[in-house]
Amino acid sequence: MNEFELIARLTRSLPTNESVVVGPGDDCAVIECGNVSRQLLFKTDAVVEGIHFNTDTPPEQIGHKALARCLSDIAAMAGTPTAALVTIALPKNFDSKVVERIYAGMNVLAQRHGVAIVGGETTTNPERLLISISLLGSVPRGKAVLRSGAKVGDVIFVTGELGGSLAGKHLDFEPRLAEAIWLAETFPVHAMMDVSDGLAGDLRHILNASGVGAELLKSAVPISRAAKVNAKRGDAAKPAFVAALTDGEDFELLFTVSSKDAVPLLDAWKKQFLNIKLSCIGRIVSGEGIRLRDQTGIRPLQAHGYVHFS
Amino acid sequence: MNEFELIARLTRSLPTNESVVVGPGDDCAVIECGNVSRQLLFKTDAVVEGIHFNTDTPPEQIGHKALARCLSDIAAMAGTPTAALVTIALPKNFDSKVVERIYAGMNVLAQRHGVAIVGGETTTNPERLLISISLLGSVPRGKAVLRSGAKVGDVIFVTGELGGSLAGKHLDFEPRLAEAIWLAETFPVHAMMDVSDGLAGDLRHILNASGVGAELLKSAVPISRAAKVNAKRGDAAKPAFVAALTDGEDFELLFTVSSKDAVPLLDAWKKQFLNIKLSCIGRIVSGEGIRLRDQTGIRPLQAHGYVHFS
Numbered sequence: 001m002n003e004f005e006l007i008a009r010l011t012r013s014l015p016t017n018e019s020v021v022v023g024p025g026d027d028c029a030v031i032e033c034g035n036v037s038r039q040l041l042f043k044t045d046a047v048v049e050g051i052h053f054n055t056d057t058p059p060e061q062i063g064h065k066a067l068a069r070c071l072s073d074i075a076a077m078a079g080t081p082t083a084a085l086v087t088i089a090l091p092k093n094f095d096s097k098v099v100e101r102i103y104a105g106m107n108v109l110a111q112r113h114g115v116a117i118v119g120g121e122t123t124t125n126p127e128r129l130l131i132s133i134s135l136l137g138s139v140p141r142g143k144a145v146l147r148s149g150a151k152v153g154d155v156i157f158v159t160g161e162l163g164g165s166l167a168g169k170h171l172d173f174e175p176r177l178a179e180a181i182w183l184a185e186t187f188p189v190h191a192m193m194d195v196s197d198g199l200a201g202d203l204r205h206i207l208n209a210s211g212v213g214a215e216l217l218k219s220a221v222p223i224s225r226a227a228k229v230n231a232k233r234g235d236a237a238k239p240a241f242v243a244a245l246t247d248g249e250d251f252e253l254l255f256t257v258s259s260k261d262a263v264p265l266l267d268a269w270k271k272q273f274l275n276i277k278l279s280c281i282g283r284i285v286s287g288e289g290i291r292l293r294d295q296t297g298i299r300p301l302q303a304h305g306y307v308h309f310s
Numbered sequence: 311m312n313e314f315e316l317i318a319r320l321t322r323s324l325p326t327n328e329s330v331v332v333g334p335g336d337d338c339a340v341i342e343c344g345n346v347s348r349q350l351l352f353k354t355d356a357v358v359e360g361i362h363f364n365t366d367t368p369p370e371q372i373g374h375k376a377l378a379r380c381l382s383d384i385a386a387m388a389g390t391p392t393a394a395l396v397t398i399a400l401p402k403n404f405d406s407k408v409v410e411r412i413y414a415g416m417n418v419l420a421q422r423h424g425v426a427i428v429g430g431e432t433t434t435n436p437e438r439l440l441i442s443i444s445l446l447g448s449v450p451r452g453k454a455v456l457r458s459g460a461k462v463g464d465v466i467f468v469t470g471e472l473g474g475s476l477a478g479k480h481l482d483f484e485p486r487l488a489e490a491i492w493l494a495e496t497f498p499v500h501a502m503m504d505v506s507d508g509l510a511g512d513l514r515h516i517l518n519a520s521g522v523g524a525e526l527l528k529s530a531v532p533i534s535r536a537a538k539v540n541a542k543r544g545d546a547a548k549p550a551f552v553a554a555l556t557d558g559e560d561f562e563l564l565f566t567v568s569s570k571d572a573v574p575l576l577d578a579w580k581k582q583f584l585n586i587k588l589s590c591i592g593r594i595v596s597g598e599g600i601r602l603r604d605q606t607g608i609r610p611l612q613a614h615g616y617v618h619f620s
Binding site: 010045048082096120 | 321354356360
């Protein structure tokens with residue numbers, strides 16, 4: 001049983017109540033709180049030493065990344081973050097100065113996005129540092145953008161560039177909060193999520209939740225400079241396009257809109273966000289799974305996102 | 311720098327915003343959500359293998375304890391829990407059946423208290439299991455019972471019995487949610503918290519937050535059977551009264567009310583909760599710190615809760 005199968009099994013029988021609007025399976029849970037105009041967003045995310053960062057990662061960047069990942073999930077619902085709780089599990093003989101620097105990195109990011117840090121706790125995890133962030137946000141009533149709203153004929157967009165995030169971006173990316181709110185206020189966005197596990201895997205989450213398929217245009221997928229540089233490192237390196245599909249930790253917005261909105265959206269985006277790329281990478285089709293189109297034709301993308309190109 | 315000093319230092323400069331009613335330092339944060347009659351409670355808590363449970367602890371009890379600790383913090387504010395997110399960091403080669411049993415333990419408790427489990431995540435923590443729970447709740451507007459409301463002349467109460475929790479209670483205790491709500495609805499409770507670090511240490515949190523001192527009546531402190539059994543194990547064992555003051559993990563309610571409410575409260579409690587002890591253990595006095603009264607007189611309790619009795 002892999003992680004996704006286990007989660008699917010666990011979430012089948014979870015207790016629920018009347019406050020739950022959206023439960024497990026989207027970027028955030030959506031919860032009623034008795035506010036007539038807004039609903040709550042609720043999200044948790046953890047980073048672990050040796051997996052999401054290393055012993056030599058500057059503590060400020062660890063703090064930044066821990067909070068930014070959660071903020072990116074609020075962005076994925078077109079929400080506004082409100083308040084965070086921070087749990088830090090510290091290894092033995094941990095230097096308190098390092099904890100202060102982790103908080104310094106979080107605080108700067110929190111302040112920039114108007115997020116309060118309202119508490120948390122420290123506990124012990126003898127072998128490695130682990131930080132778990134819990135985040136509350138809100139969204140206009142009924143306006144949370146879910147993964148399940150993609151429709152046949154929609155156009156698929158992605159912000160920024162993909163792949164090679166481990167070269168640095170994964171530690172200092174800026175969550176796309178303002179962009180997501182602008183998008184949802186300006187156009188009817190049908191489905192949205194943030195790209196954290198790689199475009200190929202994450203697009204499948206939208207497709208499965210929406211009961212549709214997708215056709216990606218290979219030449220349209222925006223490949224990061226880091227992915228291209230990595231690809232030139234030798235024969236064993238991942239091709240840049242494969243990196244863009246599978247590297248993960250991009251924390252860009254992946255979303256679909258009606259095809260009639262595609263050109264107006266691109267025009268309006270360029271005026272609004274001069275320095276952030278927006279790419280139309282394909283369209284939603286009937287059926288399931290992802291097909292990839294290039295000069296040579298169309299072929300299905302492998303199930304787990306990895307593609308074997310000659 | 312110890313844990314409390316570090317937290318004090320970190321929380322001095324945390325970002326805040328207008329939604330924050332109560333920030334770090336109480337059992338839960340209190341947050342505005344635009345509901346005219348209620349406010350949100352927000353709490354996170356983690357349990358770690360080898361610290362809060364062992365490798366041979368039944369997984370159902372691990373799940374129970376992880377959620378129950380958070381629920382106890384909601385109780386400490388006289389709140390109602392709403393929705394939880396569960397982060398499980400799994401060691402290598404972890405059996406998915408164990409994860410299912412952890413969830414089974416959580417689900418039963420969540421269901422009993424009407425709590426929805428709305429998602430979470432699994433991640434990797436190679437050496438040991440760690441579970442972090444994030445919990446949302448709510449409380450009538452302005453009615454969260456804080457640690458800071460104790461007044462000189464108040465009577466101090468504690469539910470249940472204290473000490474020796476590690477003999478078993480820490481794994482299967484029932485959070486005092488119904489009791490706390492009944493208390494706050496029936497009497498003006500001035501200050502409340504749950505006893506998680508031991509009566510001596512936790513009472514000090516109320517005293518410091520309220521700017522007052524306390525006089526405890528030694529003979530009135532309810533000592534658990536487990537603490538008494540432990541004390542008989544030999545000369546090296548902790549005396550039962552010291553265990554009741556310092557063992558921790560009791561998860562009982564510690565609260566103060568006006569002295570005029572003390573007798574009516576005891577009477578009403580006995581009718582409402584037949585099987586749960588309620589003890590009047592002392593009173594709030596001016597000054598600071600805890601003094602202990604027994605047949606021989608009054609003496610100050612040591613700073614960190616541990617008392618050297620002959």
